[in-house]
Amino acid sequence: MVAVVARLPFGLSRVVAPSLLGFAVINGFTFSVDLVLLTLAHRVLHWPYPAAVTVSYLAAFALSFVLNRAFNFRSHGALGAQTTRYAVAVGVNYLVFVLGVGSGLTSIGVGFAVARVVSGLAEGVYMYCVMRWVVFRNADGP
Numbered sequence: 001m002v003a004v005v006a007r008l009p010f011g012l013s014r015v016v017a018p019s020l021l022g023f024a025v026i027n028g029f030t031f032s033v034d035l036v037l038l039t040l041a042h043r044v045l046h047w048p049y050p051a052a053v054t055v056s057y058l059a060a061f062a063l064s065f066v067l068n069r070a071f072n073f074r075s076h077g078a079l080g081a082q083t084t085r086y087a088v089a090v091g092v093n094y095l096v097f098v099l100g101v102g103s104g105l106t107s108i109g110v111g112f113a114v115a116r117v118v119s120g121l122a123e124g125v126y127m128y129c130v131m132r133w134v135v136f137r138n139a140d141g142p
Helices: 002-006 018-044 049-072 079-107 112-135
Strands: none
Touching (some): 002 018, 018 049, 018 112, 049 112
């Protein structure tokens, strides 16, 4: 990601951290996994939105943790401590953004996929900050 960021136009290479780009790529993928699982659970299996979003959310965030730890932040820190910090961050994220924003939007008539995308954008900002400066704060990576 360092080489990609170095080639960004308009001076963006001075403000975009390689870990931000890596986070965007990894979490774009895991968010897609989240939406596919949410759609299958909600539309195909007819689970209520809170149950469907919970299962899809947990699967996607577990995948995000593994991929970000290994490939983006290249962390070799204590797995237990990182997992604990991540679990707390995910819990806060879930309550505030997924259930709070997502369910709130669906309750006022916004489609479930749109609600998930809107809450996902807010989640992304929060989770990048938490992963960079709290979960993987002593990471060796970029």
